[in-house]
Amino acid sequence: MKIVVTGGCGFIGSAVIRHLLRKTSHQVLNIDCMTYAASEETVAEVATQPRYRHEAISINNQNAVERALAAFQPDAIMHLAAESHVDRSIDGPGAFIQTNVVGTYCLLEAARQYWLGLEGAKKAGFRFLHISTDEVFGHLEPEAPPFTEETAYDPRSPYSASKAASDHLVRAWYHTYGFPAFVTNTTNNYGPWHFPEKLIPLMIINALEGRPLPVYGKGENIRDWLFVEDHAAALVRAVERGKPGETYAIGARQPRKNLDVVRQICAILDELAPDPAGPRERLISFVSDRPGHDFRYEIDPSHAETCLEWKAEHDFETGLRRTIQWYLEHKAWWQRLREQRYDGQRLGVQK
Ligand code: DAU
Numbered sequence: 001m002k003i004v005v006t007g008g009c010g011f012i013g014s015a016v017i018r019h020l021l022r023k024t025s026h027q028v029l030n031i032d033c034m035t036y037a038a039s040e041e042t043v044a045e046v047a048t049q050p051r052y053r054h055e056a057i058s059i060n061n062q063n064a065v066e067r068a069l070a071a072f073q074p075d076a077i078m079h080l081a082a083e084s085h086v087d088r089s090i091d092g093p094g095a096f097i098q099t100n101v102v103g104t105y106c107l108l109e110a111a112r113q114y115w116l117g118l119e120g121a122k123k124a125g126f127r128f129l130h131i132s133t134d135e136v137f138g139h140l141e142p143e144a145p146p147f148t149e150e151t152a153y154d155p156r157s158p159y160s161a162s163k164a165a166s167d168h169l170v171r172a173w174y175h176t177y178g179f180p181a182f183v184t185n186t187t188n189n190y191g192p193w194h195f196p197e198k199l200i201p202l203m204i205i206n207a208l209e210g211r212p213l214p215v216y217g218k219g220e221n222i223r224d225w226l227f228v229e230d231h232a233a234a235l236v237r238a239v240e241r242g243k244p245g246e247t248y249a250i251g252a253r254q255p256r257k258n259l260d261v262v263r264q265i266c267a268i269l270d271e272l273a274p275d276p277a278g279p280r281e282r283l284i285s286f287v288s289d290r291p292g293h294d295f296r297y298e299i300d301p302s303h304a305e306t307c308l309e310w311k312a313e314h315d316f317e318t319g320l321r322r323t324i325q326w327y328l329e330h331k332a333w334w335q336r337l338r339e340q341r342y343d344g345q346r347l348g349v350q351k
Pocket of ligand 1: 219
């Protein structure tokens, strides 16, 4: 297949591209306009392969996307370009509306025009996979059953509302125009190349640098953790086998309390890179809570496991150890990010 990946220099998009180039014979066009969270290094291992190309265009630039699609002639589009950090969406929702809602609309229209021009088997086989989040379902009380594909939408942050809006657009294009699109909704990812504004990489790096580990509220909120390479494998399966109009809820059945995650990071780091100043749990610092902080997310992935014949390979302990090892071996990457300023803030120091 010829596959367009949007957001392919980001955390999940780059894992998808590395998976496609390592484990399949598909060709890839990466459309990524390189926002603050994108890094060329994430795809450096595939960058010189003839099956891979990158175009630094924005999904908001419908004409440029149309030209890129016409030239590449894809069989599928995997849409991962998005603003994704909840705290940033609280501080500045505009970019989330622009990229996640307007950008998805522009991409859908460019893709629909391209698809309308196709014929025969190429048109019948074309797929548009929209990658989304479990945050569109709102949050769960402690004893509530996990989210499934049937759960009603109830987004509660500017980020999740923008992703919910984009999901609705994608489904409207399927119902209204017969456009062959489908959606995946996924739990929290973690692993290599995770931008260090998110919980796990921020805690690993702060702990290594002896800085405070800022736990929001009491650290009792629960997230369901999926190793990013397992997610990439599920998405590639989905683009190969998924059905238009379907939804696949993807997760690994690994819910953990935030405080337990942070404690576990401290324990693994103490073992792999002992701190002469003492156990790193001393750095845990409880800070004021995120406004509207969703209490718990958890996904029941049974439908996706059956339909896609996929299952996550990593439990949280195995994936976390691999992740921490990776951050220990890639200090140059995150130290450079640490030095960079964006939006007037120095990464990590404001926490
Ligand atoms: O559920 C999927 C979602 O998971 C994705 O759609 C989002 O793009 C992704 O960012 C993630 O959202 P979260 O808000 O759950 O991720 P984050 O890493 O920001 O926070 C995880 C939990 O840790 C959350 O309960 C807030 C808490 N937290 C986070 C940070 C950055 C802290 O306690 N301290 C922190 O410094």
